[in-house]
Amino acid sequence: MLKISNLHAGIGDKQILKGLNLEVKPGEVHAIMGPNGAGKSTLGNVLAGMENIDVTDGEILFNQKNLMDFEIEERAAEGVFLAFQYPVEIPGVNNMYFLRAALNAQRKYRGEPEMNSSDFLKLVKSKIKQMNMRDDLLRRPVNVGFSGGEKKRNEIFQMSILEPKLAVLDETDSGLDIDALKIVADGVNQLRSPDRAFVVITHYQRLLDYIVPDFVHVLADGKIVRTGDKSLALELEKTGYSWLEA
Amino acid sequence: MLLNLIDTAFQKLTKSLSESDWLQEKRQKAFENFQKTGLPNRKSELWKYTNVRKLEQLPELQTQFHSNFYEITCESEIEVYNLKDLNSKHWQEIQSDTNRVFAEINTAMLNDGFHIVIPANTKVKLKIDYHQTSKNWQNIRSQIVVEENASLELQENYATNCLMNHVAVLHVGINATVNINSKKHLAENSALLHYSVINCQENAEVKQSYVNHNGGLSHFIQDVNFNGEYGRFYSASANMTSDSCEINENLLVNHLVGNSKSEIIKRSIASDKSQVSVNAKAIVAKGADGSEISQSLKNILLSDTANIYSRPELEINTDDVIAAHGSTVGQLNEVSLNYLRSRGIPKIEAQKILIKSFLQEANIFEAEDFLDGIEL
Numbered sequence: 345m346l347k348i349s350n351l352h353a354g355i356g357d358k359q360i361l362k363g364l365n366l367e368v369k370p371g372e373v374h375a376i377m378g379p380n381g382a383g384k385s386t387l388g389n390v391l392a393g394m395e396n397i398d399v400t401d402g403e404i405l406f407n408q409k410n411l412m413d414f415e416i417e418e419r420a421a422e423g424v425f426l427a428f429q430y431p432v433e434i435p436g437v438n439n440m441y442f443l444r445a446a447l448n449a450q451r452k453y454r455g456e457p458e459m460n461s462s463d464f465l466k467l468v469k470s471k472i473k474q475m476n477m478r479d480d481l482l483r484r485p486v487n488v489g490f491s492g493g494e495k496k497r498n499e500i501f502q503m504s505i506l507e508p509k510l511a512v513l514d515e516t517d518s519g520l521d522i523d524a525l526k527i528v529a530d531g532v533n534q535l536r537s538p539d540r541a542f543v544v545i546t547h548y549q550r551l552l553d554y555i556v557p558d559f560v561h562v563l564a565d566g567k568i569v570r571t572g573d574k575s576l577a578l579e580l581e582k583t584g585y586s587w588l589e590a
Numbered sequence: 591m592l593l594n595l596i597d598t599a600f601q602k603l604t605k606s607l608s609e610s611d612w613l614q615e616k617r618q619k620a621f622e623n624f625q626k627t628g629l630p631n632r633k634s635e636l637w638k639y640t641n642v643r644k645l646e647q648l649p650e651l652q653t654q655f656h657s658n659f660y661e662i663t664c665e666s667e668i669e670v671y672n673l674k675d676l677n678s679k680h681w682q683e684i685q686s687d688t689n690r691v692f693a694e695i696n697t698a699m700l701n702d703g704f705h706i707v708i709p710a711n712t713k714v715k716l717k718i719d720y721h722q723t724s725k726n727w728q729n730i731r732s733q734i735v736v737e738e739n740a741s742l743e744l745q746e747n748y749a750t751n752c753l754m755n756h757v758a759v760l761h762v763g764i765n766a767t768v769n770i771n772s773k774k775h776l777a778e779n780s781a782l783l784h785y786s787v788i789n790c791q792e793n794a795e796v797k798q799s800y801v802n803h804n805g806g807l808s809h810f811i812q813d814v815n816f817n818g819e820y821g822r823f824y825s826a827s828a829n830m831t832s833d834s835c836e837i838n839e840n841l842l843v844n845h846l847v848g849n850s851k852s853e854i855i856k857r858s859i860a861s862d863k864s865q866v867s868v869n870a871k872a873i874v875a876k877g878a879d880g881s882e883i884s885q886s887l888k889n890i891l892l893s894d895t896a897n898i899y900s901r902p903e904l905e906i907n908t909d910d911v912i913a914a915h916g917s918t919v920g921q922l923n924e925v926s927l928n929y930l931r932s933r934g935i936p937k938i939e940a941q942k943i944l945i946k947s948f949l950q951e952a953n954i955f956e957a958e959d960f961l962d963g964i965e966l
Contacts, residue, residue, distance in 0.1 A: 415937070
């Protein structure tokens with residue numbers, strides 16, 4: 345599904361990713377861990393197509409298509425979803441309007457008919473129940489006045505509506521208490537399927553207790569330096585990243 | 591050149607009119623004041639950013655008195671007088687200086703106008719449409735008196751092609767409330783010079799919502815005077831310009847007595863080669879303790895060639911005041927834009943959503959005309 349080869353990327357003169365390789369198959373969950381400044385969020389942003397990051401070398405194939413040929417919104421419609429580390433507040437635009445605009449824009453791109461408002465309402469009502477979120481969040485402006493936990497849950501809720509093929513979760517666990525973490529993890533687990541893959545960027549092993557990964561990668565200085573199974577996360581919890589300097 | 595034009599038009603108008611002596615005297619006095627003061631220029635504070643050269647390009651002035659420049663719709667029974675038939679005691683005096691000299695021209699060259707009284711303890715809904723019925727520059731004066739405990743809901747619309755010098759005076763009586771919704775969707779060949787004065791008595795409340803969209807030259811001056819305690823003034827406005835259009839909006843709130851409150855929200859967007867200048871000033875007089883002032887001016891530039899000048903200003907001459915003011919000028923937030931796009935919304939649609947969201951901060955929900963007329 346996703347094949348990243350020799351990816352080099354940075355912001356301005358600062359090179360952040362320095363030859364990153366990663367392959368993700370449908371149905372797999374890959375956890376990306378690593379010290380601060382290693383390039384984890386940059387990887388998520390490159391996949392989503394954020395324009396402030398310059399890709400200087402390498403290739404990203406997504407379902408046999410060169411992802412670099414696509415604009416941000418086209419990548420979303422192709423099936424890439426980035427759950428933001430810091431979800432953005434959009435005053436004056438309610439969640440329902442925003443989500444329907446997003447869903448229908450993606451459907452239009454794919455040549456599918458637009459979803460009418462009554463079908464959309466049914467869809468969001470069923471999904472919001474699954475996410476254990478309050479109905480009134482739908483009528484509120486996007487992320488405005490949401491607590492940190494609500495914002496992260498809203499990201500997963502959006503993901504459940506848009507049903508991407510590849511979901512990149514950028515530190516979705518940061519700032520969450522245990523209960524919120526479980527809710528978010530439940531939401532992700534409900535979306536796990538044989539044709540959907542996840543890249544879970546996290547600092548902490550505890551998220552991986554709830555979203556069990558197939559692979560754990562250590563990203564350091566812009567490259568993946570070690571790959572293992574979920575036991576690697578437990579090991580990192582004990583040893584930290586000091587071994588990288590050895 | 592404009593001075594000569596006004597002079598010639600004034601002579602022509604006064605010869606042709608048959609009206610009451612007091613109004614003729616008003617005209618003559620106003621014309622003399624104008625001659626003394628002269629036209630505003632770049633050194634005049636409220637015209638600093640206005641392309642005053644555009645004034646030279648204004649068409650000839652209307653030199654006859656007409657009664658078809660406005661249309662008033664009201665379901666209730668109210669008193670509406672044409673200014674021609676008015677008694678001198680109803681004439682509402684207004685301040686004049688270099689910045690407000692077009693008010694003098696308005697009086698001198700008055701082509702039409704009305705005086706409305708909203709009786710005490712009544713609730714009235716009023717709609718006023720201002721028409722452009724000739725190719726000439728029209729001078730119109732409107733006076734509305736809202737008596738004690740009365741409530742007025744006012745909807746104003748201006749002709750898109752208006753060439754108008756409008757003076758509006760609103761008197762809001764004790765415990766009276768006024769809600770104004772004013773729409774100015776103007777064409778590039780229009781010119782609207784607008785001076786309004788609002789006088790608030792004790793415990794009066796005025797809420798206004800203005801949409802100012804385009805116009806070759808739109809220049810607004812508004813003076814709000816709190817003459818009685820516990821007055822409240824809320825103003826939310828949106829300025830939207832494209833092409834070579836120009837909007838200049840100047841608001842002065844005079845907290846002359848204590849415990850009055852003014853809350854100003856202005857949102858402006860300029861694209862192409864257009865220009866917006868926004869100035870919100872509050873003066874708190876000595877002893878006007880307990881005054882509350884809030885000014886929020888936010889502006890977005892959609893092109894490198896557009897200009898926005900934004901200035902919130904406080905002049906406080908007493909101790910016990912709560913005041914906050916702020917002004918920002920920037921572009922559409924890139925992070926927000928990317929967030930919307932990352933969900934599949936195309937860039938142009940995402941920009942439109944953010945523009946609407948920006949205007950909604952001022953409770954303005956009418957961005958479609960503006961969005962249809964710009965290239966993102």
